[in-house]
Structures are given as structure tokens and as C-alpha cells.
Amino acid sequence: MRGWIGGLQSVTLTARQIPVAIRYLITVCTVLAVMWAWTHTSHDTQRYPYLIFLPVIFACGAIFDRGNGFLATILSATVVDYFMQPPIGSLVVADGDDLIALALFIALGFAMAFVVEALHVGLVDLAIEHQRVQAAVRDREVLLEELSHRTRNDLANVVTLLNMQARSVDGVARDAMISAADRVQAIARVHRRFQIHNHRVVVDTKSYIGELCDDLRLSRLASRPIALQSEAESHLISIEKAVPLGLIVNECVTNATKHAFPDDRPGAISVRFIRAGDTYTLTITDNGIGTTADAAHAGTGSRLIQMLAAQLGSKIEIEPRSPGTAVVVTIPVKPSK
Incomplete structure (x- = not known):
């Protein structure tokens, strides 16, 4: 018809x-x-x-x-x-x-x-x-692509400046600069992967999380005997969800590389993202030395994870494993009104 x-x-x-x-x-x-x-x-x-x-x-x-x-x-x-x-x-x-x-x-x-x-x-x-x-939609998509392109360039410049600054300092300041660069890179990844679907700006979780883990593997694990694996189902999520989701992955993987494997011990980190019913579940596990729930909530990165989880309206749990630790984030598919 x-x-x-x-x-x-x-x-x-x-x-x-x-x-x-x-x-x-x-x-x-x-x-x-x-x-x-x-x-x-x-x-x-x-x-x-x-x-x-x-x-x-x-x-x-x-x-x-x-x-x-x-x-x-x-x-x-x-x-x-x-x-x-x-x-x-x-x-x-x-x-x-x-x-x-x-x-x-x-x-x-x-x-x-x-x-x-x-x-x-x-x-x-x-x-x-x-x-x-249709003409208005095409114009909007062109403008959105142009804005995204400019945003990606600006964020790339910020990442470059942070990495350059990190090379000129040592110790805690250097780690802070690298962490900041990784966080900005996680945000920039959203703007590289967004697409228009049913007049909405969305990101595919499979490619987004996979490429984010690739970035972390190069920046954090290139000289470490730690394997990083990702398993993400393909779901289209809004850009408002994609940014905090990517930052949570970045923080959890970064915390695991810093604290779960001291003295350059080998190990593995796994990132898994699935949907079950009306809930997305993000699970980051490691087989390191493990930690307590109180210690897991003590650092700046952990507080940032809590803040990002609140933005998603999600629950976050720290689960001791044998060996290692798991961070489980449950995110509602549709936000509560």
C-alpha cells in the first residue's frame, strides 16, 4: 500500500x-x-x-x-x-x-x-x-558529520598534547596524563563510530567496545604480559549511553592493569557485553591478585566509575573471583522515567 x-x-x-x-x-x-x-x-x-x-x-x-x-x-x-x-x-x-x-x-x-x-x-x-x-534530514546528517569530524580533530589534538606532556614528566604525573589521554580517546572513539539509525545518533556496541579494547591493548598492555579479550554483542545504543559505557571500560581495564598484576606478572583481562531481556550487562574480569570491595571503591578511577554508572542509571558490583576480580555493571535498556 x-x-x-x-x-x-x-x-x-x-x-x-x-x-x-x-x-x-x-x-x-x-x-x-x-x-x-x-x-x-x-x-x-x-x-x-x-x-x-x-x-x-x-x-x-x-x-x-x-x-x-x-x-x-x-x-x-x-x-x-x-x-x-x-x-x-x-x-x-x-x-x-x-x-x-x-x-x-x-x-x-x-x-x-x-x-x-x-x-x-x-x-x-x-x-x-x-x-x-528528506532534504532537512540530509542537511542535518551533513552538519552532524561535520561537527563530529571537528570534534574528533579537537579530541585528537587533546590526546596528542596529553601524551606529549606525559613524556616530559615521571611518576604519578605521567600516569595521570596517560589516564587522561585514554579517557579522551574513549570519548573520541564514540564520534568515530556513530551512525544515524531511524533519525537517531547511535553506536554499535560490538565495534565500539572491540576497537576501544584494541586502543587499550596498544596504550596500556603493549609491554606487559597481559592478554586483553573482548566479547561484545552488536546492539545500537544512544551516544549518551556510549560515552559513559566506554569510560567505564577504560577505567576498569586501566585499574586492572595497575593493581591486579604487580611485578609484571602475566595474566588476562576479559571484557564482555551482552543483553538479557531489558538489561545490558557489562562484565570486566581479571585473573590477578584480587581486591576487596572497600579497596575497589577507594581510588579516583573507582569513584569515576561510580559516577558514570549513576549517569547510566545502572548498578555496579565488585565480585571477588578465584582468582581475580569481576566488575559487573547492569544497565537498563530503557531509562526509567
């Missing part, structure tokens, strides 16, 4: 480009062509051949507008009266039933013309509005 309406919209828009005089001429030719076809195909016994002209009235009114349906009605009534019902070759209506049939045909034709020409106007207005909305 939607395809049929779209096709009719396209036809009516095209017909609007035809001069009015040409539309009237096409209507006249159509009525005469139907009359000729009817009279030359052995339909002489048909007493009231009005029905064959009703589709002509509908088509001319729906496609050409500008009174073409009314013109088709008048021409059809004249043609039927003059060529198809007795007395042939005269506009005189000799039979009372023929007169009633002619009057009903004209009334029905005018009513149909009025309705279908109103439909024509509505379809044209709808098609024009649809084109305007």
Missing part, C-alpha cells in the same frame, strides 16, 4: 510539470480513445455504457487535477449520449430511463472528480513535504 501511494505521489508530481492546456488535451484524447475502442469492439448491445468511463474520470482527476475530472465527466456524458445510446447522432434523450441514467452518471462523475482531485492536491502536498523533510 505504501509503495502504491509513493508511486501515485511520483506520478502526480510529474503531472504538475505538464502545462494545463496539455493536460486538458490529454483528457479529451483519452475520452475519445475509450469511445473509439468501445464502438469498434462489438458492444452495440450495451444500453448504458457509462461504467467504462468511470475509470477515465478517476484517472484524469487523480493525475491531472485542475478540473480534468469534471471535464472528463462532461465529455463522457456527451459521447455516450451522442454515439452510444439512441437516437444515435443526437444529443436528444428520448427515453426517461436514459435521462435518469445520464443524470446519475453526471452526478457520480462530478462527485468522483471532486474527491480524486482533492486527493491529488493532498498527495502533491504530502510529496512536497516529504521531499522537504
Whole structure:
């Protein structure tokens, strides 16, 4: 049904480009062509051949507008009266039933013309509005892409400056600079991966979390004997959720590399993101030395994780494992009102 309406919209828009005089001429030719076809195909016994002209009235009114349906009605009534019902070759209506049939045909034709020409106007207005909305959506997507491009460049400059500054300092200051650069990189990753879906800006969790873990593997684990694995289902989440989600992954992995594997001991970190019903579950596990819940909530990074989890309306739990620790974040698919 939607395809049929779209096709009719396209036809009516095209017909609007035809001069009015040409539309009237096409209507006249159509009525005469139907009359000729009817009279030359052995339909002489048909007493009231009005029905064959009703589709002509509908088509001319729906496609050409500008009174073409009314013109088709008048021409059809004249043609039927003059060529198809007795007395042939005269506009005189000799039979009372023929007169009633002619009057009903004209009334029905005018009513149909009025309705279908109103439909024509509505379809044209709808098609024009649809084109305007599509143009506005395209303009918005171009502007959004341009804004995202500029944001990515600005964030890349910030990351570069932080990394440069980190190389000029040592100790705690250097770690702080690198952590800040990783956090900015996590935000920049959102702007590299966003897409437009149903007029919403969304991010695919599978590619986003996977590439974020790749960045962390290069920046944090390149010289460490620690494996980082990611397993994320593909779900489209809003950019408002993607930013804190990425920062939580960044903080949890960073904390694990700092505290779970002292003295360069080998180990593994796993990042898993799945959906079960109305809840997303993000789980970051490690097989390190483990920690207590109180210690896990003590650092700056842990407080940041708590703040980010609050933004998502989620719950966060620290679970001791044997060996290691797991951070489990449950995020509602739809935020509570």
C-alpha cells in the first residue's frame, strides 16, 4: 500500500510539470480513445455504457487535477449520449430511463472528480513535504558529520598534547596524563563510530567496545604480559549511553592493569557485553591478585566509575573471583522515567 501511494505521489508530481492546456488535451484524447475502442469492439448491445468511463474520470482527476475530472465527466456524458445510446447522432434523450441514467452518471462523475482531485492536491502536498523533510534530514546528517569530524580533530589534538606532556614528566604525573589521554580517546572513539539509525545518533556496541579494547591493548598492555579479550554483542545504543559505557571500560581495564598484576606478572583481562531481556550487562574480569570491595571503591578511577554508572542509571558490583576480580555493571535498556 505504501509503495502504491509513493508511486501515485511520483506520478502526480510529474503531472504538475505538464502545462494545463496539455493536460486538458490529454483528457479529451483519452475520452475519445475509450469511445473509439468501445464502438469498434462489438458492444452495440450495451444500453448504458457509462461504467467504462468511470475509470477515465478517476484517472484524469487523480493525475491531472485542475478540473480534468469534471471535464472528463462532461465529455463522457456527451459521447455516450451522442454515439452510444439512441437516437444515435443526437444529443436528444428520448427515453426517461436514459435521462435518469445520464443524470446519475453526471452526478457520480462530478462527485468522483471532486474527491480524486482533492486527493491529488493532498498527495502533491504530502510529496512536497516529504521531499522537504528528506532534504532537512540530509542537511542535518551533513552538519552532524561535520561537527563530529571537528570534534574528533579537537579530541585528537587533546590526546596528542596529553601524551606529549606525559613524556616530559615521571611518576604519578605521567600516569595521570596517560589516564587522561585514554579517557579522551574513549570519548573520541564514540564520534568515530556513530551512525544515524531511524533519525537517531547511535553506536554499535560490538565495534565500539572491540576497537576501544584494541586502543587499550596498544596504550596500556603493549609491554606487559597481559592478554586483553573482548566479547561484545552488536546492539545500537544512544551516544549518551556510549560515552559513559566506554569510560567505564577504560577505567576498569586501566585499574586492572595497575593493581591486579604487580611485578609484571602475566595474566588476562576479559571484557564482555551482552543483553538479557531489558538489561545490558557489562562484565570486566581479571585473573590477578584480587581486591576487596572497600579497596575497589577507594581510588579516583573507582569513584569515576561510580559516577558514570549513576549517569547510566545502572548498578555496579565488585565480585571477588578465584582468582581475580569481576566488575559487573547492569544497565537498563530503557531509562526509567
